[in-house]
Amino acid sequence: MLMLLAFAVVGNAQQQQKWKAPKRPKRPKWEAPKQRAPEVIDVWRPYNISDNWFLDFGAGVSLSMAENMKGHNFGEIWQPMFDFGFGKQFSNVWTTRLTFGYKKQKGWASKEAIAASSLLGDGDYTFQMASLYVDEMMSLTNIFCPYNELRRLDIQVFAGMGMNYSFGFDDKVDRWTRYGYPVDGTDHINFAVRAGLSCLFKLGETADLSLQGAYNLVGDNYNGVQHSESFVPESYLDISLGVRVHLMDHYGNSRFYKVRRWEATSLRGTEGKVANLLDNEKLKEYQERESSEVVAFGELMKTHVSFYVDRTFVNDNQMENLRIVADFLKKHPDVNLIVKGYSGASAKSESRSMHLAEKRVASVKKALLKYYNVDPARFETWFDEDAEPPFPMKGEWIDGVVFQMVEK
Numbered sequence: 001m002l003m004l005l006a007f008a009v010v011g012n013a014q015q016q017q018k019w020k021a022p023k024r025p026k027r028p029k030w031e032a033p034k035q036r037a038p039e040v041i042d043v044w045r046p047y048n049i050s051d052n053w054f055l056d057f058g059a060g061v062s063l064s065m066a067e068n069m070k071g072h073n074f075g076e077i078w079q080p081m082f083d084f085g086f087g088k089q090f091s092n093v094w095t096t097r098l099t100f101g102y103k104k105q106k107g108w109a110s111k112e113a114i115a116a117s118s119l120l121g122d123g124d125y126t127f128q129m130a131s132l133y134v135d136e137m138m139s140l141t142n143i144f145c146p147y148n149e150l151r152r153l154d155i156q157v158f159a160g161m162g163m164n165y166s167f168g169f170d171d172k173v174d175r176w177t178r179y180g181y182p183v184d185g186t187d188h189i190n191f192a193v194r195a196g197l198s199c200l201f202k203l204g205e206t207a208d209l210s211l212q213g214a215y216n217l218v219g220d221n222y223n224g225v226q227h228s229e230s231f232v233p234e235s236y237l238d239i240s241l242g243v244r245v246h247l248m249d250h251y252g253n254s255r256f257y258k259v260r261r262w263e264a265t266s267l268r269g270t271e272g273k274v275a276n277l278l279d280n281e282k283l284k285e286y287q288e289r290e291s292s293e294v295v296a297f298g299e300l301m302k303t304h305v306s307f308y309v310d311r312t313f314v315n316d317n318q319m320e321n322l323r324i325v326a327d328f329l330k331k332h333p334d335v336n337l338i339v340k341g342y343s344g345a346s347a348k349s350e351s352r353s354m355h356l357a358e359k360r361v362a363s364v365k366k367a368l369l370k371y372y373n374v375d376p377a378r379f380e381t382w383f384d385e386d387a388e389p390p391f392p393m394k395g396e397w398i399d400g401v402v403f404q405m406v407e408k
Helices: 002-016 111-116 140-144 172-179 272-292 316-331 356-372
Strands: 040-044 053-064 079-089 094-108 124-139 153-167 188-202 207-218 234-246 258-262 305-308 335-342 379-384 397-407
Touching: 053 094, 053 207, 079 124, 079 234, 094 153, 094 234, 124 140, 124 188, 140 153, 153 207, 272 316, 305 316, 305 356, 316 335, 316 356, 335 356, 356 379, 356 397
Parallel strands: 335 379
Antiparallel strands: 040 258, 053 079, 053 234, 079 094, 094 124, 124 153, 153 188, 188 207, 207 234, 305 397, 335 397
């Protein structure tokens, strides 16, 4: 009886204790999902031989560094020079230029000869030079920094070779020859090489301000004096300030452009003018291709679908190609198509294990059915991961899907 009473008292005490709700676990702090920038594919605009030409105009001073010039006042040695050149920019890094130059030069007789004969006077004489160089130029800025067509400063190194023509020596040089001083006042032609540095500062769309220095090596007798029977090169230094004028290309621009082509949205994120020009060019290309498509059973259509390496997504540009295919089927009800898929596995640019050929065909099939309402009975699919594509790769793009015409 006592035990029952004790249990009742304990149970009643437990019931009278205040009830507490269990603690809820803390919710993790909400964070907005991070926005991942779409993959950007850098694409160079297609240029031809008539594009990316320029003209160079420069003026400055030329300093002879030949024998007997040491110890003379720099102000007396510097002579005026003028340059004119034209060239072509083959890429954002490599440029070829042809340069014509005219300059005056100062020469001096040796101090020993001046001291031995008062007939030489101060020993100074002048002559003129014309030079022709072919320069190969490399942009250090674009080699070591990501290319940006809006960048103001471009530093380039160059090396060139050509010919140097010395003429117009002072008449007194002929008299010095009779006095026994070994100077030859006749014209001289010498092979020449040079190397230098050019700094281009962008002034606008069509013009750059240029500052250039060039170190030139020529034959020993370019100044009329030859002190050795063997070939000993002499040198002179040119420093010039000038302007580079970029000529208009067939797009209507004057610069070498690199555009950003978004994989999902075709072409966005670059200058509106460039985008419009490329869009118009692409539209013209589509129209020409569409008008050239003719029925030829067993042959491939000229229209095909390209994919970036390791990709299977049909971007906006390529969707326009599918529109051409769909319209072709509407115009020619007697034609069916075999949609053939390829990868770059045969060129070892892509992996067979990714099944890219199969996935590309599936993407094209889905687009034809969903967006262009093509009757599925009008085409059949085929793919081969190992077969070589009928069209060669262009850079990092592969024509992964082609269309073969067959009779219905």
